[in-house]
Amino acid sequence: MIRMATNSDIEKICELRIFQQKDEWQEEYIDKFDLYNSTKKFLTNHLNKDLYIFINIIDENIVATCGQQVVDLLPQCNDNGKLGYICNVYTVQSNRRQGFQKTLLNEIIKFAKEKRVHKLSLDTDNKDAIMLYKKLKFYFDNLAMKLEL
Numbered sequence: 790m791i792r793m794a795t796n797s798d799i800e801k802i803c804e805l806r807i808f809q810q811k812d813e814w815q816e817e818y819i820d821k822f823d824l825y826n827s828t829k830k831f832l833t834n835h836l837n838k839d840l841y842i843f844i845n846i847i848d849e850n851i852v853a854t855c856g857q858q859v860v861d862l863l864p865q866c867n868d869n870g871k872l873g874y875i876c877n878v879y880t881v882q883s884n885r886r887q888g889f890q891k892t893l894l895n896e897i898i899k900f901a902k903e904k905r906v907h908k909l910s911l912d913t914d915n916k917d918a919i920m921l922y923k924k925l926k927f928y929f930d931n932l933a934m935k936l937e938l
Contacts, residue, residue, distance in 0.1 A: 792843070794841075794842040799832045800829070812879075835858070841897075845892070855875070856877035868907040869907050871906045871908075873901045873908070876911070878894075898925070
């Protein structure tokens with residue numbers, strides 16, 4: 790079953806977030822900022838306000854998550870300033886390669902259109918994820934510049 794996360798899902802999403810971070814960062818994982826509690830505080834303040842997380846549930850367990858944070862930027866002549874940042878894309882290891890992320894991403898895209906989001910973006914270096922995003926018509930944009938602070 791796919792649905793949008795609610796406040797009653799926050800604790801389980803926090804647990805999955807830690808699994809996700811450990812999975813992605815592996816030996817580089819360091820919990821510098823009390824990830825569980827800082828994530829819980831963030832979700833309490835933002836869930837279904839400017840952060841929307843779709844979840845896939847099997848046997849009452851969340852097995853996959855995919856979020857979109859909506860950011861309002863100053864509009865330009867060719868866009869309305871609404872940017873959707875895709876985040877918290879994670880599938881429990883035993884449930885991978887079953888199409889859950891494709892389904893969740895399609896929900897995110899549909900929801901973004903309903904919210905009048907002009908552009909979706911994300912950051913990843915995961916080769917499997919990149920292949921999926923490309924299938925869904927995502928592309929690399931070399932305009933972005935960053936400064937790590």
